Amino acid sequence: MGYNELTPFEKEMEQTLLEMKSALQSKISKSDTDFKNLVGTGGTGDSVDIASDDLASKKMEAIGKIDAGKLNAINQAIVRIRNGKYGVCAMCGKKIPEDRLRAIPYALLCMPCKRKSER
Numbered sequence: 800m801g802y803n804e805l806t807p808f809e810k811e812m813e814q815t816l817l818e819m820k821s822a823l824q825s826k827i828s829k830s831d832t833d834f835k836n837l838v839g840t841g842g843t844g845d846s847v848d849i850a851s852d853d854l855a856s857k858k859m860e861a862i863g864k865i866d867a868g869k870l871n872a873i874n875q876a877i878v879r880i881r882n883g884k885y886g887v888c889a890m891c892g893k894k895i896p897e898d899r900l901r902a903i904p905y906a907l908l909c910m911p912c913k914r915k916s917e918r
């Protein structure tokens with residue numbers, strides 16, 4: 800009930816997205832551990848090393864943002880599969896070619912809209 804009948808292509812893409820999601824989540828939790836190791840040793844917080852710690856944490860933060868953004872896009876794509884909206888461009892509403900979705904399973908925009916949004 801309430802679960803849309805998925806096409807073989809949608810099933811395949813859902814599988815791919817779920818795999819990407821778990822791979823990304825383990826990568827994020829790993830970098831989280833790396834981050835804690837980086838900052839958490841010693842733990843007394845002497846001010847001497849703050850500059851380098853700060854730089855390291857900014858770098859980790861930047862990496863985390865990219866991964867978090869990708870994870871978000873993957874989650875959205877999975878939701879769209881379940882809503883029967885997968886493969887429809889979020890901007891113009893046209894179908895995104897399957898070739899593009901195979902290359903980037905979490906793509907929310909067709910190529911023309913993607914180009915426009917990058918400008």
Ligand SMILES: [Zn+2]
Pocket residue numbers: 888889890891892893908909910911912913
């Ligand atoms: Zn479009």
